Amino acid sequence: MTENEVPETHVLAIASHVTSGYVGNTMATFCMQTLGCQVSAIHTVNYSNHVGYRRVRGRKSTPEDVEELYKGLEDSDLANWDVMLSGYCPSAALVEQVGRIARDVRSKSAVKPGSFFWIMDPVMGDNGRIYVAEDTVPVYRHLLYDADLILPNQFEVELLSELKITDLNTMNQAITKLHETYRLPHILITSIRLPPTTASTPTSSTETVSNPAKLTIIGSTATSAYTPRLFRITVPALPIYFSGTGDMFAALLVARLRQTANEAGLLNTMSWQSPDEVEATDLPLAKAAEKVLASMHSVLQDTADHYNSVVKQMDEESKRELNEGKGAKAEADKDMQRHLRLTRAAEVRVVRNVSALRHPEHTEQFRAQPVFLDDGTQTPPSV
Amino acid sequence: MTENEVPETHVLAIASHVTSGYVGNTMATFCMQTLGCQVSAIHTVNYSNHVGYRRVRGRKSTPEDVEELYKGLEDSDLANWDVMLSGYCPSAALVEQVGRIARDVRSKSAVKPGSFFWIMDPVMGDNGRIYVAEDTVPVYRHLLYDADLILPNQFEVELLSELKITDLNTMNQAITKLHETYRLPHILITSIRLPPTTASTPTSSTETVSNPAKLTIIGSTATSAYTPRLFRITVPALPIYFSGTGDMFAALLVARLRQTANEAGLLNTMSWQSPDEVEATDLPLAKAAEKVLASMHSVLQDTADHYNSVVKQMDEESKRELNEGKGAKAEADKDMQRHLRLTRAAEVRVVRNVSALRHPEHTEQFRAQPVFLDDGTQTPPSV
Secondary structure (H helix, E strand, O other): OOOOOOOEEEEEEEEEEOOOOOOOOHHHHHHHHHHHOOEEEEEEEEOOOHHHHHOOOOOOOHHHOOOOOOOHHOOOOOOOOEEEEOOOOOOHHHHHHHHHHHHHHHOOOOOOOOOOOOEEEOOEEOOHHHOOOOOHHHHHHHHHOOOOEEEEOOOOOOOOOOOOOOOOOHHHHHHHHHHHHHHHOEEEEEOOOOOOOOOOOOHHHHHHHHHEEEEEEEEEEEEOOOOEEEEEEEEOOOOOOOOOOOHHHHHHHHHHHHHHHHOOOOOOOOOHHHOOOHHHHOHHHHHHHHHHHHHHHHHHHHHHHHHHHHHHHHHHHHHHHHHOOOOOOOOHHHHHHHHHHHHHHHOOHHHHHHHHOOOOOHHHOOOEEEEEEEEEEEEOOOO | OOOOOOOOEEEEEEEEEEEOOOOOOHHHHHHHHOOOEEEEEEEEEHHHHHHHOOOOOOOEEOOHHHHHHHOOOOOOOOOOOEEEEEEOOOOHHHHHHHHHHHHHHHHHHOOOOOOOOEEEEEEEEOOOOEOOOOOOOHHHHOOOOOOOOOOOOOOHHHHHOOOOOOOOOHHHHHHHHHHHHHHEEEEEEEEOOOOOOOOOOOOHHHHHHHHHOOOEEEEHHHHHHHEEEEEEEEEEOOOOOOOHHHHHHHHHHHHHHHHHHHOOOOOHHHOOOOOOOOHHHHHHHHHHHHHHHHHHHHHHHHHHHHHHHHHHHHHHHHHHHOOOOOOOEEEEEHHOOOHHHHHHHHHHHOOHHHHHHHHOOHHHHHOOEOOOOOOOOOOEEEE
């Protein structure tokens, strides 16, 4: 095994920072660094922990804080990166600031195609609920003109495309609209929930998509005509909610896409866009996602094992307390304590699984598959 | 090779953060995480880059910022760590705040000996020059009562002990004073510069110490009578100045000391202090330092290679410019550009050398040696 599969890569990462636990930049920085990326991290918030604990302290960064750090980097000739990864911002004004930075870095690298690549995670909400200020949505929509790859979840694709997604056909329409309208080269949708359909053919992927114990991602790199090239990967889902998995996915994808685009000889091509003859499942984006999901599956499995051992320990403690007649503590207190302990137990164990991040195994179980629409056609039609 | 040599370890790291490059927490967090430690990072400053670039922007944290994050962690039952590592603070008030946090965490873990261990890097200055506010010095001195291990350089030992160090005998006196006065269990001095002596025996370690191409560290774990048990390790020094090596040393030592103290069965012993019969060179502190220096030597060698390749490239560019008659740029501008580029080239390449961090090689070249004082006696006298 070589020391570094990922070529020398400088990344600007703009997202949240937490002291304890693994979300935002705290997750992403470590994952990218472990794969050999030089990461410049600018934090959009500086919190004690993620909001899943229900209690959080710390401060939000202002657009001026972020601008000041960027200017400092410019002063010292450090404002040059191969990739920018942007995530959660606590205000629309900060999203705008991030956009200004991306455009500025890109304009300086415009003479060298492919020398700057912006991966945007348009963090706005999930499961039909927006958890940022409403005025953030149109700002993200406008930034689509400048991004190379976006990593929305299904709900965020709906917000960006202004189309409701109910099946693979409407999913395809939304992706097509984003490719065409914004000249957006790459899209990868990270968590897909489609209702069960009465699919005419048993091979229809919607059956798998609707299986609650499975998780599907769908990606596309546009052709030169900005039509989608869709692939999907379906993986076993674990029955535990882990925070920060989106940030983990994004960070590992930065490193792996750099690797697979490099292997395909695309790093000097505008937006690392594959020639039209490359099939969806052979795209560097698909190859990168396979490696990412293989790593994540190992790390999350280990996290689930740890979580379950904590649950078992807590159950034993409860039984002992009952036997010893200690039940005096108020129920609300106990529930909160239990919640805090389980939330902590579900923190993704990235730092205990460096090998799984660097050398994913069983990648053959995560092979990208072509996507067939409900009328049975493949997108794009196989050549 | 096992996945994690270092046992499960939660570390609170309080130090500076920079967006670009590797110093303070930016260096320490990655090094500890790569060895499997769960790191909670609180930043004392949030800067664009380290001050070696001569230009820097960003903000200092206030004691209130740090307190707020700590309170947030307490609120969610996350304020429990096995180890605390503290580094640079931009004000005496912030050093005091760090001391309050250390005492608070320790008081909560007082019922379990060894369950909390504070490693303090008393960052005050180097080479006879103080680079923090003068009122910081007495605050650090007072905190010595609470620390388990300190990692000063030679100048900082002088500031703390109020003794001038000119040879191994005065070094021994300073270490003895710190052990005795503050009941300080462990001391490790990270960069030693002693003047050449007319040593009577060629085996006197001061000869090696004074060799400019060598770098010596001296460590001691006190006996139960608070007398020193001194060991030294002398390593080849590279002729390039790297920022952040002190932070790298401290971070790797956190992980490795946890490992060697665990292997010695000391994690449930107050301050992980070895029994009196353990010789200086067999101390967990000595064993840990050996591994740390072996890792560092590989990583710094790779960094030096990179640095030299940048120097070569710059020389070639200069020659080309001269030949092409391009020399119009002002000398001052050129000097600054050159300085910035070289400073960046000297950023320690930790993220490109994960294997060297996790699996140090040639550790036999970094074996701890006993220390002989100038009168030929060993400290402590060999049993």
